[in-house]
Amino acid sequence: MDIIAITGAGTGLGKELALQYAKQGHTIIAIGRRLSPLMDVVWHIEHSGGKAFAYPLDIRCYEEVTHTVNEIVKQHRVTHLVxxxxxxxxxxLSSLSRQQIDEMIQTNVNGTIYMTKAFLPHLLAMPKAKIVNIISTAGLRGKVNEAVYAATKFAIRGFSESLVKELEGTNVSVTAVYMGGMDTPFWNGSDHIKDRSRLRPPKEIAKQIIACEDGQTEIILS
Structure with missing residues (x-):
């Protein structure tokens, strides 16, 4: 069984991925900014007979990422980074504040790159390892009122496609996942989606990702 590190594991798709992977017998390393939601995920996994560990971490902070990932890999042979x-x-665009712009770039772009860079030497030392980048269909085409958000997702699309080439011939595979909107806390406080009832549940998306990811460099779930 694999040991799978998942960022944003406390809520939404990250939580569902953690629960679904755990059902398959994998050990979960749940990573997120807030400890309380992570511990809730750990509790659910452990009370279902699985194994999970929580690591609070702000992926926007390079030094914190480096330190925490070093601690994680000392204790766990992580084989899979999500x-x-x-x-x-x-x-x-005119309505977005500088803080909002910076938060999206720092979390979606810098955080993904920081986490991958920190884990990569460890993953390369494993017999077989995997990196899965959850991107969204905003990384495939621009959308109205999503200029900066889409820009961050296009960035991670380029990052993922380049990593596929860079790691070709190694033991580490890379999969980029592009999916449409889900009914998760991601949309709380936003009126961008007028009718959330048409969004798909994250549990359904999580199951699809896990079922499709092996051997694929790209998964598109519309």
């Missing part, structure tokens, strides 16, 4: 954490602010 870069799931993300944040979005929506509306016309």
């Amino acid at each position: 870069n799931n954490a993300g944040i979005g602010y929506f509306g016309p």
Whole structure:
């Protein structure tokens, strides 16, 4: 069984991925900014007979990422990194504050790159390892009122496609996942999605990702 590190594991798709992977017998390293939601995920996994560990971490901080990942790999032979954490602010570009722009870039782009860089030497030392980047269909085409959010997702699309080439011939595979909107806390406080009832549940998306990821460099779930 694998030991799978998941960012943004406390809520939404990250939580569902953690629960679904755990059902398959994998050990979960749940990573996120807030300890309380992570511990809730750990509790659910352990009370279902699985194994999980929580590590609070702000992936926007390079030094914190380096330190925490070093601690994780000292204790766990992580074989699988899922870069799931993300944040979005929506509306016309003129309406976005500098803080909102910076938060999206720092979390969606820098955080994903920092986490991958920190884990990569360890993953390369494993017999077989995997990196999964959760991107969204905003990384495939621009959308109204999503200029900066889409820019961050296009960035991680380029990062993922380049990593596929860079790691070709190694033991580490890379999969980029592009999926449409889900009904998760991601949309709380936003009126960008007028009718959340049409969004798919994260549990359904999580199951699809896990079922499709082996051997694929790209998964598109519309």
